[in-house]
Amino acid sequence: MKNRVITISREFGSGGRTVGKMVAQKLGIPCYDAELIQKISEESGYAKDFIEEESEPNAGWFTQVFADRSMGMTQQDVIWSIQCRVIKELAAQGPCVIVGRCADYVLRDEADCLTVFIHASMEKRAERIVKEYGEREEKPERRLKEKDKRRAAYHRFYTDMKWGRANNYQICLDSGALGLEKCADIIAQLY
Amino acid sequence: MKNRVITISREFGSGGRTVGKMVAQKLGIPCYDAELIQKISEESGYAKDFIEEESEPNAGWFTQVFADRSMGMTQQDVIWSIQCRVIKELAAQGPCVIVGRCADYVLRDEADCLTVFIHASMEKRAERIVKEYGEREEKPERRLKEKDKRRAAYHRFYTDMKWGRANNYQICLDSGALGLEKCADIIAQLY
Numbered sequence: 001m002k003n004r005v006i007t008i009s010r011e012f013g014s015g016g017r018t019v020g021k022m023v024a025q026k027l028g029i030p031c032y033d034a035e036l037i038q039k040i041s042e043e044s045g046y047a048k049d050f051i052e053e054e055s056e057p058n059a060g061w062f063t064q065v066f067a068d069r070s071m072g073m074t075q076q077d078v079i080w081s082i083q084c085r086v087i088k089e090l091a092a093q094g095p096c097v098i099v100g101r102c103a104d105y106v107l108r109d110e111a112d113c114l115t116v117f118i119h120a121s122m123e124k125r126a127e128r129i130v131k132e133y134g135e136r137e138e139k140p141e142r143r144l145k146e147k148d149k150r151r152a153a154y155h156r157f158y159t160d161m162k163w164g165r166a167n168n169y170q171i172c173l174d175s176g177a178l179g180l181e182k183c184a185d186i187i188a189q190l191y
Numbered sequence: 192m193k194n195r196v197i198t199i200s201r202e203f204g205s206g207g208r209t210v211g212k213m214v215a216q217k218l219g220i221p222c223y224d225a226e227l228i229q230k231i232s233e234e235s236g237y238a239k240d241f242i243e244e245e246s247e248p249n250a251g252w253f254t255q256v257f258a259d260r261s262m263g264m265t266q267q268d269v270i271w272s273i274q275c276r277v278i279k280e281l282a283a284q285g286p287c288v289i290v291g292r293c294a295d296y297v298l299r300d301e302a303d304c305l306t307v308f309i310h311a312s313m314e315k316r317a318e319r320i321v322k323e324y325g326e327r328e329e330k331p332e333r334r335l336k337e338k339d340k341r342r343a344a345y346h347r348f349y350t351d352m353k354w355g356r357a358n359n360y361q362i363c364l365d366s367g368a369l370g371l372e373k374c375a376d377i378i379a380q381l382y
Contacts, residue, residue, distance in 0.1 A: 119358050164357050167310050172363035178381065186377055190369065 005111040006097045006191060007104040008118060009155075011164075012147040013125030013132075013140075015175045016118035020099040022184035027191060032090055033099040036083075039090075044082045046075070054079055056150035057157075080158060104169070105159040116187055117169040124176030196302040197288045197382060198295040199309060200346075200360070203338040204316030204323075204331075206371045207309035210364075211290040213375035218382060223281055224290040227274075230281075235273045237266070245270055247341035248348075271349060295360070296350040307378055308360040315367030 006023060010016020017033055024031030041048045054061075054076065064074050073081075084106050090096060091103075091111040098107075104115040120128070126140035136143065152163035161168050171190065173183045197214060201207020208224055215222030232239045245252075245267065255265050264272075275297050281287060282294075282302040289298075295306040311319070317331035327334065343354035352359050362381065364374045 117357050117363075121358075166308050166355050166357045166360070166363035167312075167365075169357070169363070170365040170368045172308075172357035172360070174358075174361040177361045182381065186381070190373065190377070 002110070002112040003091055003093075004095045004114070004191065005091045005103075005107060006114045006116060006187060007107065008097060008099045008116045009102075009104060009169070010100065010118040011120065011125065011144075012151065013129040013144055014118045014120040015128060015180045016116075017099050019118055019173075019175060019180050019183045019187070020097045022180065023187045023191075024097040026184060026188040027095075027097075029095045029097060031097040031099065036086065036090070036098065036101060039086045040079065040083050043086065044079055046079060051079060051083075054154075056147060057154050058150070102155060102159055105161070114171070114187070114190055115169045117164065117166075117172040118175050118183060119164065119172065120174055120176030193301070193303040194282055194284075195286045195305070195382065196282045196294075196298060197305045197307060197378060198298065199288065199290045199307045200293075200295060200354075201291065201309040202311065202316065202335075202355075203342065204320040204335055205309045205311040206319060206366045208290050210309055210366060210371050210374045210378070211288045213371065214378045214382075215288040217375060217379040218286075218288075220286045220288065222288040222290065227277065227281070227289065227292060230277045231270065231274050234277065235270055237270060242270060245345075247338060248345050249341070293346060293350055296352070305362070305378070305381055306360045308355070308357075308363040309366050309374060310355065310363065311365055311367030 006020075008016050008020045008023075010019075020033060021031050037048050037051050040046075040051050044051070061076065064076060067074055069077075083101055087098060087101065087103050087106045088110050090098065091107050104113060107113050122141055122144060125144055129140050129143065155161065155163040166172050171187070173186065175183050197211075199207050199211045199214075201210075211224060212222050228239050228242050231237075231242050235242070252267065255267060258265055260268075274292055278289060278292065278294050278297045279301050281289065282298050295304060298304050313332055313335060316335055320331050320334065346352065346354040357363050362378070364377065366374050
């Protein structure tokens with residue numbers, strides 16, 4: 001019998017991570033987010049920051065990820081394969097919430113998933129990231145656009161699915177319009 | 192004070208129309224779908240079938256819709272402007288559910304909208320259209336792909352938004368995975 005897992009994909013600044021934690025608390029099940037990065041770091045030997053940045057690739061990432069494999073696996077391949085294994089192990093342990101890292105795709109044949117996407121308007125997300133992470137020299141809208149592009153590229157590369165398309169998820173919620181609490185309520189209720 | 196309106200966009204075969212009716216019944220408010228076509232038909236003089244086909248354009252539609260306007264409005268322009276007026280009038284009368292016809296876009300500044308998108312997998316939709324509309328010579332998957340393309344083109348032309356993107360809606364639901372009843376419950380609850 002497959003475990004019931006909630007996977008949460010989210011736009012940067014949408015509060016999807018917070019929604020994940022709220023859902024897990026409501027249901028009394030674990031939420032894996034930072035723990036996931038920690039575990040991948042332990043098993044791969046790469047630093048947590050490096051792994052976190054992996055899902056928001058920069059120009060160098062693209063050069064590497066499309067590189068010739070004749071010399072063996074790339075760093076990205078190594079991290080991706082460990083990430084897949086860690087996600088599958090966590091899902092096998094019992095019901096849980098997993099935030100980010102293409103868990104919906106990784107678990108598509110492994111667990112009984114409720115797949116969620118959390119998004120919000122540029123305006124609401126800009127408000128949120130300034131509140132959460134403070135002002136930076138770069139405008140929040142610019143930071144968001146950069147992050148969006150990178151997450152979309154990462155997602156597309158590994159899953160071959162278009163980021164943010166409704167069809168990829170069982171439920172998509174606008175956390176800016178509906179509020180985090182309501183989003184968490186609906187997800188917990190659907191579980 | 193703006194009226195609270197639920198707009199439902201839906202993929203063909205997803206059961207979005209049925210969900211709309213269920214929501215309206217739960218909330219005790221009217222649901223406009225066939226009535227909308229009827230009203231546009233009365234005010235424009237065009238037949239109901241013709242109006243219904245308008246939102247699923249064929250090759251001829253594209254020729255006309257991009258045509259030179261020096262001779263006046265095209266048929267499409269006339270129907271679109273009447274459609275906008277009818278939708279705005281209905282929304283001004285009181286709370287309601289409106290299915291299809293880009294109502295979310297038309298009412299973006301007019302009403303306090305809960306914007307919904309209902310979708311389902313190709314497999315579930317194929318099952319549903321055969322059950323609802325019977326077998327045809329053309330395979331259900333082919334019929335669905337045709338309809339999808341046409342609705343996407345219509346939506347894009349009038350709203351300049353990409354059909355099926357999660358960001359365009361406050362909530363998107365996979366009716367195939369979640370079931371129509373559950374979709375209706377969630378929407379009614381969010382209202």
